[in-house]
Amino acid sequence: MVLGMSPEELIRAQAQELRRGTVVLACLALLEEPQYGYALLETLNDAGVSVDGNTLYPLLRRLEKQELLTSEWNTDESRPRKFYRVSPEGSRVRAGLVGEWHDLVASISRLTEEKP
């Protein structure tokens, strides 16, 4: 453990670790509707899934490469933007991850229940 960290700092650091794994699930959930990079970043941060652009943008491309997302350039607006949306394969993966999430929540609740 890093020396000189207050309990609050430790909680923040550990919470960040916990949330890191949820970014993919959050992306797959949000991209039911097509969305471009910066707008998705804002939506995620507003939803409490804090992620940096330099992590999110490469992640989107990786998910696209894994065929969980599809993308399309939209040139209607003032500047061309790349819109991502979830693929049918991505929807299946999301369903699986949501199941995992519920299992995890249930296990952690059992583990952290107040003992009588």
Add this chain to the structure above:
Amino acid sequence: MNANTLTERYVHEVVRRIPTDQRDDVAEELRAVIADTAEARGASEHEVLTEMGDPIRLAARYADRPLALIGPGLYPAYARTLKVLLAGVLPVVVAVSMAVEVLDGGGVGSAIGSGIGALLAVGAQMIAWLTAVFAVVERSRSLDRLFRGTEGWTPDDLPDAPQTEKAAGAGTLASAAFSTLLLALIVWQHVAEPYRTDGDHMPVLDPALWSGWIWPILAGLAGTVLCELVRVAVRRWTVPLAAAYAAAEALFAASLIWVLHKQAFFNPDFLATVNDGKGWTVPDELYTGTILVVLAVGVTEVIGCFRETRKTRG
């Protein structure tokens, strides 16, 4: 588009590090993202790029490439191989090169020189090539898979446990005995003047040393013996004990090296009789070689002590 804006320079720094077929697409997306961020937050290009961070890091994420020369997956194999090469193979190479030099008719000095040359040149080559090979493997997926398949760790790879307390104590005792013998020899050759020629007795070492440099040499030697005996008694090296040993060893080695450096080690009369009519003189290389050996032995011993303090504190 102006090619020299901060954004263009940044985008260029990122995309030139990723595969060619993705460059245009990533560049276009980055431009949009940077512009969107600046617009939405009312921030300057400079602020947005600062937040995006080092282009090398971002490019590595886009290319899904490691940001370490040798990553955690390969590091154990790398460290183990390096150890085998440096501790197992290198000494053999050095010994062989020195032996060849001697067989070629070179003197002790040139053999030591050739050994040091081999040590530096071959040692550097081993480190450099091994590192290069592992860095390439780290970056090549197919090679990596091949390597990982064969490089699994098993308990059979465990090195032998460190020597038992008793055996390690025996080593220290032997070292103390050797130092005591050396001490006795120095005193004996001075008092008994064992070297005889035509009924003449003379000491081997320069008698002038006894009014100067022999004392710190003897004191240092005695100090190391004392520390080693304490080590045997308390059954382990403690930090203060190792520090005292280091000080004694430093006193001994520094004084001896100084005397060797001044070439004031041997009794000039002794050298004269040895040389008499043979035209042989002690070569400079012998002094230099001896100095290096004294230095190497001293440093190794001291490092050994400190390493043992760590081990025993566990």
